[in-house]
Amino acid sequence: MSVTLIGKHEKDARASRDAIVTALEEMMDADPSVCYVDCDLMGCLNTKGLWKKHPDRALQAGIAEANAAGVCAGLAATGKKVFLHSFGTFSSRRCYDQIYMSAAYAGLTVHVLGSDAGVTAAFNGGTHMPLEDAGMYMSIPNATVIDACDYDQLYSVMYGLIHTEGVTYTRFVRKDVTQIYAPGSQFEIGKGVVLHESDKDVCTVVASGILVDEALQAYEALQAQGVSIRVIDMFTWKPLDEALLVKAAAETGAIVTAENHNTCCGLGAAVASCLAKNHPTPLEFVGVQDRFGQVGPQDFLMDEYGLRAADIQAAVKKVIARK
Amino acid sequence: MKDLNVKELNVLAAQIRLETLKVIRSRGFGHVGGSVDLAELLAVLYGAAMRFDPKDPRWPDRDWLVLSKGHAGPAAYATFGLMGYYPIEEAYTLNHPHTRFPSHTDRLLTPGVDLTTGSLGQGASSAMGAALGNRLDGRDSRVYLVVGDGEADEGQVWEAFHFAAAHKLDNVVVFLDMNGYQLDGTTAEILDHGDLPGKVAAFGLYTQQVDGHDVAAIYHALEAAHAHKGSPSCIVLKTCKGKGATFAEASHAHSSSPNEEQWAEAILAAEQALEAARQA
Ligand SMILES: Cc1ncc(C[n+]2csc(CCOP(=O)(O)OP(=O)(O)O)c2C)c(N)n1
Numbered sequence: 001m002s003v004t005l006i007g008k009h010e011k012d013a014r015a016s017r018d019a020i021v022t023a024l025e026e027m028m029d030a031d032p033s034v035c036y037v038d039c040d041l042m043g044c045l046n047t048k049g050l051w052k053k054h055p056d057r058a059l060q061a062g063i064a065e066a067n068a069a070g071v072c073a074g075l076a077a078t079g080k081k082v083f084l085h086s087f088g089t090f091s092s093r094r095c096y097d098q099i100y101m102s103a104a105y106a107g108l109t110v111h112v113l114g115s116d117a118g119v120t121a122a123f124n125g126g127t128h129m130p131l132e133d134a135g136m137y138m139s140i141p142n143a144t145v146i147d148a149c150d151y152d153q154l155y156s157v158m159y160g161l162i163h164t165e166g167v168t169y170t171r172f173v174r175k176d177v178t179q180i181y182a183p184g185s186q187f188e189i190g191k192g193v194v195l196h197e198s199d200k201d202v203c204t205v206v207a208s209g210i211l212v213d214e215a216l217q218a219y220e221a222l223q224a225q226g227v228s229i230r231v232i233d234m235f236t237w238k239p240l241d242e243a244l245l246v247k248a249a250a251e252t253g254a255i256v257t258a259e260n261h262n263t264c265c266g267l268g269a270a271v272a273s274c275l276a277k278n279h280p281t282p283l284e285f286v287g288v289q290d291r292f293g294q295v296g297p298q299d300f301l302m303d304e305y306g307l308r309a310a311d312i313q314a315a316v317k318k319v320i321a322r323k
Numbered sequence: 324m325k326d327l328n329v330k331e332l333n334v335l336a337a338q339i340r341l342e343t344l345k346v347i348r349s350r351g352f353g354h355v356g357g358s359v360d361l362a363e364l365l366a367v368l369y370g371a372a373m374r375f376d377p378k379d380p381r382w383p384d385r386d387w388l389v390l391s392k393g394h395a396g397p398a399a400y401a402t403f404g405l406m407g408y409y410p411i412e413e414a415y416t417l418n419h420p421h422t423r424f425p426s427h428t429d430r431l432l433t434p435g436v437d438l439t440t441g442s443l444g445q446g447a448s449s450a451m452g453a454a455l456g457n458r459l460d461g462r463d464s465r466v467y468l469v470v471g472d473g474e475a476d477e478g479q480v481w482e483a484f485h486f487a488a489a490h491k492l493d494n495v496v497v498f499l500d501m502n503g504y505q506l507d508g509t510t511a512e513i514l515d516h517g518d519l520p521g522k523v524a525a526f527g528l529y530t531q532q533v534d535g536h537d538v539a540a541i542y543h544a545l546e547a548a549h550a551h552k553g554s555p556s557c558i559v560l561k562t563c564k565g566k567g568a569t570f571a572e573a574s575h576a577h578s579s580s581p582n583e584e585q586w587a588e589a590i591l592a593a594e595q596a597l598e599a600a601r602q603a
Contacts, residue, residue: 040473040506040513043577048507062476062514063443063505094442123350123418125425127393127441295418295425304420 003193004182007216015175016151020113021046023158024083028054034162035075039065039086044115044174047085069095072110073102081109081162087121088114088130088171096136104140104167111161112137117147117171117209118260119301121293129293130171135265137169138238144168144189145238147208147259147267152181153235160189171209178213180233192241193233195219202323203316204230204248206271207258208237210307211286215258217309222316229316237267242274249281254319256284258312263287282322284315324546325371330603332538335405336366337597340567342401342411344586344593346424349415352580353426356565357471358398360502360535364560365402367541368467377407380434386464387437387453391446391480392471392500393427400424403435444477446470447497451487454495465549468497473505476514481526487555488527495555496548497528500535502564504575520559528557535560567596 027034028050035057042048042060050058061068065086072082084091091114103110114133116122121129137145144164148154154172161168187193192206196219207215212233219231230252234241249255255275257268268285275281288305302308340362347353369375373386390399397417404411416422423432427441438453440446450468457464470480487495501519503509510516524530529551533540541558548556565571569592570585581589 038507040476042507044506060507060513063473064476064478064514067478090442123353123426125418125427125441126429127427127439295422296420300420 001186001188001191003185005195006179006182009178009213012151012177012179014151016154016177017045017174019151019155020158023155025050027162028057033080035080036083037061037068037072039063039068041086045085065090065094066098069098070102073108076108076110083111083113085113087116087128088133089128092130092133092136099167100140109165110167112169114171115174117173120173120298122298125295126293131262131288131293132265134171134237134261140167142166146170146236148172148235149209149212150177150180152183152185153187156187164189180212190236190239190241192244195231195233197230198228200228201230201252203254203320204232204252205256205258205312206232206234208235208267209260211258211260214309215312218312221313237270240270240274245274246279249275249279253323254282256315256319258286260307261287262290264290282319284319286311286315327542329539332366332370333600335370336362337600338405339365339401341593341597342405343398344589346397346400346414346417348586350417353578354394355568355571355579356576357392358395359568360562360564360566361395361398363536363538364498364541365398367538369402369406371542372545384462384464387466389438389446389450389468390428391440392469392474393440396426396428399428408434443474444479447480447483451483451492454492458494466495470497470499472501472510484526484528491553492555493552497557499557499559500562501559502562504564506577523557528555530557532559535562536566
């Protein structure tokens with residue numbers, strides 16, 4: 001892992017989905033066993049060029065996600081390295097049993113990509129808002145589950161996935177994402193990234209995805225108030241970096257999780273389970289509190305569901321008081 | 324059914340198209356193409372065929388509308404507003420915070436919406452359940468189900484057709500909106516259906532095919548569907564995705580983000596079309 005934090009809270013001019021497109025194109029050019037299956041959402045992922053370039057291996061399965069997932073399992077059984085994309089709702093809920101049985105249970109590797117993570121489904125509304133997708137995939141034995149935060153992380157993760165066995169699920173935001181990392185940053189799947197730490201830390205915020213930038217803003221605000229916190233980008237939800245987490249719990253004595261997902265089955269739940277077993281620690285959960293999604297601009301939804309730096313700050317203060 | 328009055332239905336269709344555009348304009352962008360292409364169908368359904376009470380949206384004896392291609396919500400919101408379920412201006416809050424008018428039709432939010440849709444394919448099954456339930460209750464209510472041709476990629480659509488035919492749900496009329504386009508392009512290039520109407524017929528639905536922008540043709544096909552007993556019906560609508568929306572009709576775009584000038588031009592054209600229908 002070699003990571004450079006930018007953390008200026010500025011939007012990246014590059015659309016983060018293009019990290020996937022670039023990596024996919026490089027992989028398909030280099031390796032004739034790499035296949036990519038989409039469900040009538042190539043326009044949304046910006047892969048129509050790939051469809052033209054590799055019409056034999058960049059495939060349209062139509063609006064039929066369950067069938068697409070099964071087809072991917074069959075392709076995998078013939079040695080293909082397969083990526084499957086749809087919106088996060090449909091690449092989880094709409095094809096779950098096919099991924100579960102035909103792929104995971106059958107010992108086959110399929111890399112599933114879910115776009116429009118959580119509230120970033122914004123104007124498509126509640127029917128399209130995946131708030132449990134990663135939780136579903138975390139309940140598949142041996143699956144790998146990623147909540148990526150920006151372009152360079154996604155690009156690096158794509159190359160990690162191609163060497164990962166079993167079912168993987170990567171949720172991401174298509175565009176208008178805050179740049180967290182410098183180009184060339186390299187990540188190791190399963191290893192959390194410590195973004196800020198000192199020996200004065202009184203709490204650790206464990207975040208991922210669009211909540212990483214909120215966590216960094218909370219860090220700065222708390223710093224100004226003389227409160228020092230550790231910040232970890234836990235982009236791999238499964239397998240969880242338990243060693244890093246337990247160390248942070250031991251050294252800072254309090255944890256706040258922050259996720260763009262239902263807290264009952266996502267990052268917070270995974271962190272709680274790990275700490276309960278290994279190092280019981282006061283915990284607070286920032287994220288969607290067991291509610292359905294709804295329609296609206298992303299900014300409104302982040303306020304509505306309490307996904308802001310201010311919510312993280314409040315949770316930090318609350319958890320410290322519980323120490 | 325009310326007697327056929329072509330002029331009246333054409334005026335209503337033009338109003339629905341204009342209001343659909345205004346509803347989407349209130350957000351600035353959205354699923355224009357697959358919404359405006361339903362104007363004639365909704366005009367015939369709400370202007371002549373359906374039994375409904377805007378004062379009592381859940382009236383048990385009503386006929387049901389299920390837009391399984393839920394992204395056509397704005398066309399339904401325009402229609403319900405014109406029918407008096409709510410002042411149409413309320414629908415000019417499409418996709419705003421706390422709106423009752425989301426992109427995809429939601430039975431908990433919008434008066435007039437009978438079943439929640441958005442994940443394609445699912446409305447087909449729940450529509451059949453509603454038809455079965457009405458039959459169990461001894462009601463003669465009908466269920467009108469709208470399915471997209473791209474949506475027909477979903478196996479669930481065909482499971483629903485199979486179910487409806489096996490259970491002889493002749494209180495269902497399916498409208499298959501065959502505009503030839505889905506999100507990434509044409510249905511032919513994405514996952515070719517071959518003979519789509521033929522496949523529907525092979526599933527046991529009494530299947531007719533009409534020009535989906537011809538209100539009289541839709542009306543007559545509905546009469547025949549109502550008269551047909553013993554199996555569900557399907558009316559395949561040959562439509563133009565984006566029909567009557569100046570910025571979407573040529574491209575058949577799935578979603579559109581026109582600029583102010585394009586919006587103004589489209590609204591003006593739809594107003595002129597309404598005036599022409601009134602003068603006809
Ligand atoms: C299960 C599911 N997969 C994908 C989508 C995303 N999506 C919304 S509309 C659409 C294309 C629909 O095409 P069609 O049914 O032909 O509708 P129309 O062209 O009439 O608008 C897609 C892929 C969805 N809403 N649901």
